[in-house]
Amino acid sequence: THVASVAAGRPATYGTAPDLTGIAPGAKVIDVQVLGADGLGTLSDTLEGIQWAIYNAKTYNIRVLNLSLAAASTDSWQIDPLCAAVRSATAAGITVVVAAGNYGKDALGNVAYGTIAAPGIDPSVITVGSVNTRGTADRVDDGVNTFSSRGPTRSSFIDWSGVRRVDNLLKPDLVAPGNAIVGAAATKAIASSPTWNALATSSYSSLVSATGIAQTYGETQMLLSGTSIAAPVVSGTVALMLQANPGLTPPLVKAMLQYSATPLNTAKLVDQGAGLLNVNG
DSSP states (O other): OHHHHHHHOOOSOOTTSOOOOOSSTTOOOOOOOOBOTTSOBOHHHHHHHHHHHHHTHHHHTOOEEEEOOOBOOOBOTTTOHHHHHHHHHHHTTOEEEEEOOSOOBOTTSOBOOSOOOBTTTOTTSEEEEEEEOTTOSOSTTOEEOTTSOOSSOOOEEEOTTSOEEEOOOOOOSEEEEOSSEEEEOOEESOTTSOEEOHHHHHTHHHHTGGGOOOOOTTSOEEEEOSHHHHHHHHHHHHHHHHHHOTTOOHHHHHHHHHHHOBOOTTSOHHHHTTOBOOSOO
16 A cells, blocks of 8 residues: 555545655556565465466556565576566566665675565566655755665576576666655554554554654555665656656666666665666656
């Protein structure tokens, strides 16, 4: 719910809350559920979900596939099953946007390189890292979040002579805001005592109270951080691009996003890729 609202949310009323309209509020959203309320799921469900999107792309005019999920993988993008699935989606004309992963720090809190997760290791997709905007409109103080997974990709394969060959692709492709982003929060039951989603229930003070928004049942809000939240910012942008030019192909969309991105002086290529998403650009 939160991810969808970042990409395409359109608040019904504002009340005391700020305008939290998503990037592409006119876009149609098709939700393919592959994860549980705890954020966990199986590889097989994810593969089936991607397959469903490919098979039904023409029926529902699915042009963008947002994957706000990540799986650890040591397999090369050439043989990893998730990568094979997203390549099939790209070949079918669907622009695939993927979270880079939240493995940018090791157990000691140090920056960890080579931590891009699958299917973000695949060259055909748009792999998105996360940026902290510091709550300002100016980009000078923006920086890549420490948790955001960094490149290069360390997935690999064993060649015919038994030698391990590492992919070493430059990822992520670009970065987008993904720190303390306020969006819709799923609730259910009755207005007098709504039941919050699992994340909000377990961390109400830091995810709901911290927004400072007077919660209105039917339009509840929460804040989340992660590359899974940065990804739908890019997915919404892709929807706007396809609205302006429906003939754009996935490789063209990716090239335009990277060409127009704003490089951050505080980050390396393996931290930010081409730079910070530039929607107007």
